[in-house]
Amino acid sequence: MTNIDATTSLFDRIGGSATIDLLVDRFYERMDTLPEAQVIRAMHADDLGVIRDVLKRYLTEWTGGPRLYSVEKGHPRLRQRHMGFAIGDAERDAWMLCMRGALEETVTDSAARQDLDTALSGLADWMRNRN
Numbered sequence: 001m002t003n004i005d006a007t008t009s010l011f012d013r014i015g016g017s018a019t020i021d022l023l024v025d026r027f028y029e030r031m032d033t034l035p036e037a038q039v040i041r042a043m044h045a046d047d048l049g050v051i052r053d054v055l056k057r058y059l060t061e062w063t064g065g066p067r068l069y070s071v072e073k074g075h076p077r078l079r080q081r082h083m084g085f086a087i088g089d090a091e092r093d094a095w096m097l098c099m100r101g102a103l104e105e106t107v108t109d110s111a112a113r114q115d116l117d118t119a120l121s122g123l124a125d126w127m128r129n130r131n
Contacts, residue, residue, distance in 0.1 A: 009065065011060065013115070014107045017065065020063070023107065024056045027101075028098075030102060034101075039090055082129070086130045092128055
């Protein structure tokens with residue numbers, strides 16, 4: 001068991017920028033290839049490059065790393081930014097399926113992986129805007 005100082009950010013616990021970059025890359029690979037993810041893939045542009053970079057910056061800051069997102073985009077306002085998309089249980093579950101697979105592949109510390117999964121699950125659930 002690793003003794004983690006209470007002030008250690010999740011960003012540092014998972015491995016920093018390298019892990020965030022790999023996590024997001026694996027996430028979008030899953031979104032592009034898993035049949036179960038078609039419902040959320042259809043909500044994205046053909047080219048995932050821009051949104052991939054945005055998610056990397058967002059997750060970096062959200063997990064306690066450098067402020068890469070808010071300096072460019074301001075407050076995330078995630079629900080507002082996603083309101084134009086119908087997000088219900090199926091979409092949340094597809095998103096989490098892709099993210100959980102990516103987490104398993106990229107975050108080696110099991111406690112940090114579970115903490116991030118819990119946080120992302122809450123975020124994904126909060127993003128629902130349809131029954």
